[in-house]
Amino acid sequence: MLPFNEYNPIGMDPRSLLNEQQVDAVTVEGGATLVLAGPGSGKTRVLTHRIAHLINEMKVPPQRILAVTFTNKAANEMKKRLEKMVPEGAKSVWLGTFHSICVRILRREARYLPVDANFTIYDVDDQVALLKSIIKDLNLNDKLYHAGGIQETISRAKNEMIMPGQYNVRTSRDAKIQEIYERYQAGLRASNAMDFDDLLLTALSLLYEREEVREYYAARFEHVLIDEFQDTNQIQYELVRLLSSVHNNLFVVGDEDQSIYRWRGADYRNVLRFEEDYGDFRKILLEQNYRSTQNVLDTARAVIDQNQYRTPKALFTKRGNGNLIRFYNAEDDRDEADYVVRTIQTEIKKGANPASFAVMYRMNSQSRMLEEAFMKAGIPYRLVGAQRFYGRREVKDVIAFLRLVHNPKDEVSIRRVINVPPRKIGDKSVEKLREVTRLMESNLGNVLIELGTRGPESEIYAALDRSAASIYQFAKIMAGWIEIKDTVSLPDLFDRILMDVEYREYLQDGSEEEVIDRWGNVQELRRQAFEFEELGLASLLENLALVSDQDTISEKLESPTLLTLHAAKGLEFDRVFIIGLDDGLLPHNRSFEEEEEMAEERRLFYVGITRARDQLYLARAGRRNMFGSYEYQLPSRFLKDVPDELVEMENTFRSSTQNNYDRWERGSYRRDTNRYQSNRKDSFFEEWDRKSTKSRTWDELRENQDRKNNNSGHAPILPSKSDAPTREKKSEATYKVGMKIKHPTFGEGMVLNVHLEGDGEETLEIFFAELKQQKKLAASFIKLDIVE
DNA sequence: AGTAGGCCACTTTTT
DNA sequence: GTGGCCTACT
Numbered sequence: 001m002l003p004f005n006e007y008n009p010i011g012m013d014p015r016s017l018l019n020e021q022q023v024d025a026v027t028v029e030g031g032a033t034l035v036l037a038g039p040g041s042g043k044t045r046v047l048t049h050r051i052a053h054l055i056n057e058m059k060v061p062p063q064r065i066l067a068v069t070f071t072n073k074a075a076n077e078m079k080k081r082l083e084k085m086v087p088e089g090a091k092s093v094w095l096g097t098f099h100s101i102c103v104r105i106l107r108r109e110a111r112y113l114p115v116d117a118n119f120t121i122y123d124v125d126d127q128v129a130l131l132k133s134i135i136k137d138l139n140l141n142d143k144l145y146h147a148g149g150i151q152e153t154i155s156r157a158k159n160e161m162i163m164p165g166q167y168n169v170r171t172s173r174d175a176k177i178q179e180i181y182e183r184y185q186a187g188l189r190a191s192n193a194m195d196f197d198d199l200l201l202t203a204l205s206l207l208y209e210r211e212e213v214r215e216y217y218a219a220r221f222e223h224v225l226i227d228e229f230q231d232t233n234q235i236q237y238e239l240v241r242l243l244s245s246v247h248n249n250l251f252v253v254g255d256e257d258q259s260i261y262r263w264r265g266a267d268y269r270n271v272l273r274f275e276e277d278y279g280d281f282r283k284i285l286l287e288q289n290y291r292s293t294q295n296v297l298d299t300a301r302a303v304i305d306q307n308q309y310r311t312p313k314a315l316f317t318k319r320g321n322g323n324l325i326r327f328y329n330a331e332d333d334r335d336e337a338d339y340v341v342r343t344i345q346t347e348i349k350k351g352a353n354p355a356s357f358a359v360m361y362r363m364n365s366q367s368r369m370l371e372e373a374f375m376k377a378g379i380p381y382r383l384v385g386a387q388r389f390y391g392r393r394e395v396k397d398v399i400a401f402l403r404l405v406h407n408p409k410d411e412v413s414i415r416r417v418i419n420v421p422p423r424k425i426g427d428k429s430v431e432k433l434r435e436v437t438r439l440m441e442s443n444l445g446n447v448l449i450e451l452g453t454r455g456p457e458s459e460i461y462a463a464l465d466r467s468a469a470s471i472y473q474f475a476k477i478m479a480g481w482i483e484i485k486d487t488v489s490l491p492d493l494f495d496r497i498l499m500d501v502e503y504r505e506y507l508q509d510g511s512e513e514e515v516i517d518r519w520g521n522v523q524e525l526r527r528q529a530f531e532f533e534e535l536g537l538a539s540l541l542e543n544l545a546l547v548s549d550q551d552t553i554s555e556k557l558e559s560p561t562l563l564t565l566h567a568a569k570g571l572e573f574d575r576v577f578i579i580g581l582d583d584g585l586l587p588h589n590r591s592f593e594e595e596e597e598m599a600e601e602r603r604l605f606y607v608g609i610t611r612a613r614d615q616l617y618l619a620r621a622g623r624r625n626m627f628g629s630y631e632y633q634l635p636s637r638f639l640k641d642v643p644d645e646l647v648e649m650e651n652t653f654r655s656s657t658q659n660n661y662d663r664w665e666r667g668s669y670r671r672d673t674n675r676y677q678s679n680r681k682d683s684f685f686e687e688w689d690r691k692s693t694k695s696r697t698w699d700e701l702r703e704n705q706d707r708k709n710n711n712s713g714h715a716p717i718l719p720s721k722s723d724a725p726t727r728e729k730k731s732e733a734t735y736k737v738g739m740k741i742k743h744p745t746f747g748e749g750m751v752l753n754v755h756l757e758g759d760g761e762e763t764l765e766i767f768f769a770e771l772k773q774q775k776k777l778a779a780s781f782i783k784l785d786i787v788e
Numbered sequence: 789a790g791t792a793g794g795c796c797a798c799t800t801t802t803t
Numbered sequence: 804g805t806g807g808c809c810t811a812c813t
Contacts, residue, residue: 071802071803097803098803099803100803123803124802124803126797196803197789197803199803261802263800263801263802264801264802264803286789361798362800362801363801364801365799365800385802422790424789425789425791428789429789470789545803546803563790564800564801564802565801566800566801566802567802585800588800588801589799589800590800591800600801604801625804626799626804627797627798627799627804627805628804628805638793663794696789
């Protein structure tokens, strides 16, 4: 027996002492264990301590432990902590994401696979590129068969373990999609490539079909630990089940309230399934929060309590109430960004650490306005994700070259760079090359290598006809790289490639600034090539494919962090801004139709709130610049659930938000109408119609609201009529969202949306009650009477 | 084959 | 506002 309350592995800092529940979790014996861990309850700590405990106390060999995390970042973090606790064994533990673990297994067992061990991992861009070429080959309309949409469809199918042959065909379109899917899979095989979904799916079928493989891994992994279990999908659940099937020592940690990846196939009901599948499992609840103040926790709880179908949790902290939540009602998105930067600037002057701030938002596109504001203020910031680096043209080019060297069959990469820099190889030539390849019953890579090695001697050269010279030019340098790849170091290979294709010269067009920027990105890749000198090209490419942007955040940089709410999962900051609390943004429009999606948006907000240690800032904008014109925004419905008494207002409300608020309050978004029908617009206007027949209802509601605001001792979180100064701006639209108008021919209608163009021209979206139809009108074009 | 200019779709979220 | 893509011209 261990000294429970003083459990303290060798050399531990006393701060990392564990509470009783944590000790239970860390030291629980084998078998199935489910740890339900609220935010900030120290689950990463529990996981690392448990691994250390298994190795140090239970004498489990480290290589017999499998630990799966959700992101590479989390894996690296855990690895780092583990190395301090288990200096010897940490490296031998199998620790990584589902995807990286699967890659590891697949490379080891490549002899069973339809690809060889050098297979390339296709990311979404590669998938779309492949699909586009297939759609073109099939002579299909690329508007009707949109590659991006089909990629999603195929991904969904794979997540449900539906292969092309089993694809449910009900319409002629389905039949086409099935055909595309089939060709897509064939294309992957021909390119010696796997997409993200294949990594999981292939590993699973390998374990299913090859008993000896399954037994090897299941017997090997004495202990299996899974983090973020609520975000596992069906395939991952099966993988876990198989990998732990011999020893049955399965330890999973999760929190259904933090499940935010449903759209990717994650199913938090896996937690319930776990309880069913493992009858004698033990359940441990971690409810003490070590992160946030009580005010933050109360806010989080008030928000998440509105979700049905969840286990209520009693999160508590010993940290005290702390500061109130601050709420800023911005006029527009620029104002919102300025507020964030202004506030951060003030706090930094007062001595706050710049790195203690994070700004979180729903969509990556929201970062642009923030970046501008930060730059204007001269404050450095770090941006997480957002295709910052790996999405760049030059980065993708160079990676494609490297991928080609490693796997010459990779058709997507060949197509990408065969004409970079331009060497007179257009579509016609690529077609010719494919044709020749088909005739030879070979693959693009081999054909190119042979052409490159044997040159004009080879029959390929003759067959290529007029395209031969330019393709040979490329094939020659490519064959050269492949020849030297095993004898020179990775950085040397890298430099050789850039030199051979004269990539730097190629980048020279464009503005000077751009050239510096692009070349800088290439240099960053070069730096990584040095970093992976020992591990080799395969590791570098795997890392590039799997790690991507998330890991780019350098921890040394002492700056505020800008990131999406999704990217924020698992992180914590002293001060957290959540911006864009507009209805349609958070919750996002696309979640309006389905209750479960709306619940997920709420969890996303919950995740954001619970990242804050000390101070939470919330903000919304009444008007937002989207696609070049302004869109008026309603406050997020979630704001209604933030308790008034926990909120301190940063500003009073402007008149421009008044109408929005009225409409919001008028019923369409009321919390008690807690049903989200499939056709929201209809139900909304049915309700609107009912109300408009006796318009006093609206006045009543407005009065009620005013009374409520005046009586409550706290600042209201939403605008009320009474504290709105009457100030009109010139740039203001004449019509506002929620206005009732009368059109000479269409009759009465309600303004749904106002786009304010740069030249002051207003475009209106109006729903006409009589027509039961929505129309787009230019305001200057017609005379509209404002009814109300 | 390459490129300039115009059109239009785009914005969820990520391994 | 912008990047990707198509078309028409060189």
